[in-house]
Amino acid sequence: MSAYTVTPSRCHIDLAALRRNFFRLGNPASIMPVIKSDAYGHGLLPVARALDQAGARRFAVGTVDEGMALREAGLGQRIVPLLGAVSPQDWRTAAALDLTPLLTDFEDIEKAAACCPANRPLHVAVKCETGMNRLGFSADDLPALLESLRRFPHMTPVLALSHLSCADMPEEAAYTQAQIRLFADMCATLREAFPDMARSLGNSPAVLGLPETRYEVCRPGLALYGGNAFSGTGRETLGADLEWVMSVSAPILRVRRIKAGQSVSYGRAFVASCDATVAVVAAGYATGLARNLSNRTDLLINGRRVPQVGRVCMGMVMADVSALANVRAGDTAWILGGPAAPGQRPITAQEMADKLDTIPYEILCQMGSANPRVYS
Numbered sequence: 001m002s003a004y005t006v007t008p009s010r011c012h013i014d015l016a017a018l019r020r021n022f023f024r025l026g027n028p029a030s031i032m033p034v035i036k037s038d039a040y041g042h043g044l045l046p047v048a049r050a051l052d053q054a055g056a057r058r059f060a061v062g063t064v065d066e067g068m069a070l071r072e073a074g075l076g077q078r079i080v081p082l083l084g085a086v087s088p089q090d091w092r093t094a095a096a097l098d099l100t101p102l103l104t105d106f107e108d109i110e111k112a113a114a115c116c117p118a119n120r121p122l123h124v125a126v127k128c129e130t131g132m133n134r135l136g137f138s139a140d141d142l143p144a145l146l147e148s149l150r151r152f153p154h155m156t157p158v159l160a161l162s163h164l165s166c167a168d169m170p171e172e173a174a175y176t177q178a179q180i181r182l183f184a185d186m187c188a189t190l191r192e193a194f195p196d197m198a199r200s201l202g203n204s205p206a207v208l209g210l211p212e213t214r215y216e217v218c219r220p221g222l223a224l225y226g227g228n229a230f231s232g233t234g235r236e237t238l239g240a241d242l243e244w245v246m247s248v249s250a251p252i253l254r255v256r257r258i259k260a261g262q263s264v265s266y267g268r269a270f271v272a273s274c275d276a277t278v279a280v281v282a283a284g285y286a287t288g289l290a291r292n293l294s295n296r297t298d299l300l301i302n303g304r305r306v307p308q309v310g311r312v313c314m315g316m317v318m319a320d321v322s323a324l325a326n327v328r329a330g331d332t333a334w335i336l337g338g339p340a341a342p343g344q345r346p347i348t349a350q351e352m353a354d355k356l357d358t359i360p361y362e363i364l365c366q367m368g369s370a371n372p373r374v375y376s
């Protein structure tokens with residue numbers, strides 16, 4: 001964040017809820033929390049510190065840079081940057097700071113070998129390709145991989161990982177099972193040569209729904225932040241007790257009366273059908289509230305849901321508060337979450353994502369990176 005703020009809206013991060021989610025996901029000793037992309041918009045360091053206090057023994061970050069930030073914050077856990085080491089500098093940093101870089105192809109082996117520290121082994125993680133077709137060695141590559149690793153005794157593979165592409169989709173169960181079998185076979189081959197290698201497969205939906213994918217190390221991300229990957233499917237109850245960690249608030253700038261027939265905001269996309277009271281709220285697409293939600297979302301004001309009206313602007317958005325008594329400038333509107341009155345539901349990232357035909361991950365990343373964050 002820069003020295004000035006561009007919005008009075010705030011992203012609230014409830015670290016106690018984060019820790020409760022962490023404990024809900026089973027044995028903490030086997031969890032490698034995924035905190036890439038600034039912890040899905042929740043803030044890398046506060047999230048890592050909270051999970052460190054909760055007993056996290058390792059972290060999966062995105063970039064080597066994120067790993068460096070954890071080391072500079074004094075965190076000594078195993079750290080795996082999931083994007084791999086991208087530049088020569090990344091490899092040097094990973095080796096110097098005892099991060100656990102990914103080997104994703106044969107070129108990586110040479111690069112890793114070139115920066116092994118003199119006085120201790122370089123720990124590496126082997127990325128296995130089982131069906132995502134993104135990064136990693138395929139099963140056919142394993143003999144050559146093992147041959148290469150034998151040439152570099154200072155390099156110690158400590159972790160084998162692969163990623164499931166549709167563990168959240170009950171209709172793709174057969175594909176997921178094939179990925180699980182392939183990973184098990186690849187791990188068996190790798191562990192003949194390196195018996196101490198830990199295995200890591202399960203993401204959030206797998207941690208909730210496929211306990212056999214936990215192995216020594218599982219890698220939930222979304223579930224830690226309260227998202228239920230099974231939302232809208234027949235397996236929804238599996239993640240029903242997770243709590244959202246992020247909420248987003250913005251002050252009401254002005255409350256105005258409008259007459260029937262008057263329109264609100266750009267393009268006259270909302271025209272009042274009767275006299276109405278409209279609250280002007282300091283949030284907009286620059287603060288992560290997608291313009292495609294214009295006239296389609298709700299806001300929570302004084303504990304109650306009210307419809308958002310008119311086009312979402314860059315830094316302002318309007319709500320029809322005619323049904324509420326006593327709304328005043330300075331009151332708080334909740335874009336996501338917030339305290340709901342009895343019988344009222346807060347707006348969730350899942351609900352917004354469903355309306356936008358996207359996933360809650362995207363909502364959290366956008367809201368979290370566009371609003372100043374406050375922690376409790």
Ligand SMILES: *Cc1c(COP(=O)(O)O)cnc(C)c1O
Pocket residue numbers: 034036082162163202203204205219220221222223229
């Ligand atoms: C992002 C990511 C995860 C976590 O996925 P969730 O669905 O958020 O649990 C796990 N592994 C890899 C390789 C990832 O990129």
